[in-house]
Amino acid sequence: xxxxxxxxxxxxxxxxxxxxxxxxxxxxxxxxxxxxxxxxxxxxxxxxxxxxxxxxxxxxxxxxxxxxxxxxxxxxxxxxxxxxxxxxxxxxxxxxxxxxxxxxxxxxxxxxxxxxxxxxxxxxxxxxxxxxxxxxxxxxxxxxxxxxxxxxxxxxxxxxxxxxxxxxxxxxxxxxxxxxxxxxxxxxxxxxxxxxxxxxxxxxxxxxxxxxxxxxxxxxxxxxxxxxxxxxxxxxxxxxxxxxxxxxxxxxxxxxxxxxxxxxxxxxxxxxxxxxxxxxxxxxxxxxxxxxxxxxxxxxxxxxxxxxxxxxxxxxxxxxxxxxxxxxxxx
Amino acid sequence: xxxxxxxxxxxxxxxxxxxxxxxxxxxxxxxxxxxxxxxxxxxxxxxxxxxxxxxxxxxxxxxxxxxxxxxxxxxxxxxxxxxxxxxxxxxxxxxxxxxxxxxxxxxxxxxxxxxxxxxxxxxxxxxxxxxxxxxxxxxxxxxxxxxxxxxxxxxxxxxxxxxxxxxxxxxxxxxxxxxxxxxxxxxxxxxxxxxxxxxxxxxxxxxxxxxxxxxxxxxxxxxxxxxxxxxxxxxxxxxxxxxxxxxxxxxxxxxxxxxxxxxxxxxxxxxxxxxxxxxxxxxxxxxxxxxxxxxxxxxxxxxxxxxxxxxxxxxxxxxxxxxxxxxxxxxxxxxxxxxxxxxxxxxxxxxxx
Numbered sequence: 233x234x235x236x237x238x239x240x241x242x243x244x245x246x247x248x249x250x251x252x253x254x255x256x257x258x259x260x261x262x263x264x265x266x267x268x269x270x271x272x273x274x275x276x277x278x279x280x281x282x283x284x285x286x287x288x289x290x291x292x293x294x295x296x297x298x299x300x301x302x303x304x305x306x307x308x309x310x311x312x313x314x315x316x317x318x319x320x321x322x323x324x325x326x327x328x329x330x331x332x333x334x335x336x337x338x339x340x341x342x343x344x345x346x347x348x349x350x351x352x353x354x355x356x357x358x359x360x361x362x363x364x365x366x367x368x369x370x371x372x373x374x375x376x377x378x379x380x381x382x383x384x385x386x387x388x389x390x391x392x393x394x395x396x397x398x399x400x401x402x403x404x405x406x407x408x409x410x411x412x413x414x415x416x417x418x419x420x421x422x423x424x425x426x427x428x429x430x431x432x433x434x435x436x437x438x439x440x441x442x443x444x445x446x447x448x449x450x451x452x453x454x455x456x457x458x459x460x461x462x463x464x465x466x467x468x469x470x471x472x473x474x475x476x477x478x479x480x481x482x483x484x485x486x487x488x489x490x491x492x493x494x495x496x497x498x499x500x501x502x503x504x505x506x507x508x509x510x511x512x513x514x515x516x517x518x519x520x521x522x523x524x525x526x527x528x529x530x531x532x533x534x535x536x537x538x539x540x541x542x543x544x545x546x547x548x549x550x551x552x553x554x555x556x557x558x559x560x561x562x563x
Numbered sequence: 564x565x566x567x568x569x570x571x572x573x574x575x576x577x578x579x580x581x582x583x584x585x586x587x588x589x590x591x592x593x594x595x596x597x598x599x600x601x602x603x604x605x606x607x608x609x610x611x612x613x614x615x616x617x618x619x620x621x622x623x624x625x626x627x628x629x630x631x632x633x634x635x636x637x638x639x640x641x642x643x644x645x646x647x648x649x650x651x652x653x654x655x656x657x658x659x660x661x662x663x664x665x666x667x668x669x670x671x672x673x674x675x676x677x678x679x680x681x682x683x684x685x686x687x688x689x690x691x692x693x694x695x696x697x698x699x700x701x702x703x704x705x706x707x708x709x710x711x712x713x714x715x716x717x718x719x720x721x722x723x724x725x726x727x728x729x730x731x732x733x734x735x736x737x738x739x740x741x742x743x744x745x746x747x748x749x750x751x752x753x754x755x756x757x758x759x760x761x762x763x764x765x766x767x768x769x770x771x772x773x774x775x776x777x778x779x780x781x782x783x784x785x786x787x788x789x790x791x792x793x794x795x796x797x798x799x800x801x802x803x804x805x806x807x808x809x810x811x812x813x814x815x816x817x818x819x820x821x822x823x824x825x826x827x828x829x830x831x832x833x834x835x836x837x838x839x840x841x842x843x844x845x846x847x848x849x850x851x852x853x854x855x856x857x858x859x860x861x862x863x864x865x866x867x868x869x870x871x872x873x874x875x876x877x878x879x880x881x882x883x884x885x886x887x888x889x890x891x892x893x894x895x896x897x898x899x900x901x902x903x904x905x906x907x908x909x910x911x912x913x914x915x916x
Contacts, residue, residue: 410705424660
């Protein structure tokens, strides 16, 4: 078996081809008889890759595809052989999508590879894609002429089922991407002031910022704002302190985080932020933080709750605040 | 401000936030898509998607337009599933995120323009719709994602109704800025495997893509000098090097298939956003895609084609901020006007092979 299926052996390849061709012709004959006699063949439930192979072989037969488009037919036969040799024909079409994500079909084929020494193509998804492309391309017109309406519906059925599986997977991905848009730009996201708008426009060219066409927005956002509502406790009483913050916010795209309202919004917020904090000399509100006596430190925000540590020695302060945008456009 | 009052206020805010959860108030769930794609039971094999331009389209917005389309389809109307796309929520999010309304209001005051809050909001709407897709890649890609999600749903609805992919007859009619988003979506559909909408790999093709008053070439020309300022431009099909094109997919065998069977550009002789200025074609503003069918609506009787009429039409668009329902049918850019004046042609495109 191993000798026969070794792809580099010309004789073995021809033998494999001959076996494949006889097998497919037999199935195509059975299918054509059943379609003609009963007006419809029973497809395996759930639909499997083998249904595609059978449909393609029948389509080749009734269109005389090998004479009509010999080059495309050669590519088609080569790829069908790869599918047959990979022993994946009984796998459900639903697993084709999981294969594209690296699980399911290809994993199963590789398990068998280690046992039977088959040549599993690395690009199993590409093999299926090539077969489908030729059917939708070169074979479409001749098939439309050669097949009756019933035959065409039966031949097309597994392809339509595969398309539906692929669309469903794609829509799931779209939904996740759009959830990210809502998390980052929707009503629950943090508004940007003018400076942040400009900074984040420029940051779109940086890794981690901007957008990825498959997954949606990337999670990072630059922060540059002046927060007048930090609180500290010193000399026996609470004081409000203005702090300038510059840093990076990262949105959390996990589905059970970032829900608005309630305790969960505090425990599992939609974003975290960290960066540099600059406080003015002395504990006061609305004072310029950028002087020679400024106190530098760090801040961290867990959702809307912010803490900061600035200064050193007697002048150091632990500060607490909430994310609030008070003066439009600026803070 | 006394620190203890601020502290009490902050603590109160935190505690009340926690208590509302404990009291069992319904929390907003994470909605997923801004608005789920429309799903319709197909009566037959035809589906039509309407994609609006600038403006705040919401459910109900397309009613009159949809009625006109059903009317022009006549007895064939019953075989169409007509979908309407709403993507303006993404624009609204971006506007709110950067507080664009406030920016425009401040600018207007600074320029001493007499612009009330409503006008400022309309201008912000227009600016947001026009500017953000060009300079903010997440806006552009997000709207494209919404449009593609709707197209995927349309195809799945057809499959659910028993109409195989080869038998589905899907048309898209876009207007104004909607043309840009449709162009982007169609190119992504034909090129990107993750959307499962390619003509050869997935068998999905569109019967008609009808672009009404398309500003695509205008955007290309305006953006030509600003390419370096546009992020993620390698993914911006409108700005692709070379000419505009009808999307195709090529197979490993060298065979290629167009994604759209019939690509139509319908614009008016008095519509500057569609590439005509007072009945003269403007080369840098008129969308001319190789292989497209071009129809010029003469727009006779709409205006004197003078400068003052032109300014009046543009001002109406600017102030309304909505080209679907916010401008009169006599405005050369009006979608309703185009549908009403070109009913026979639209019917022929939608119902004939």
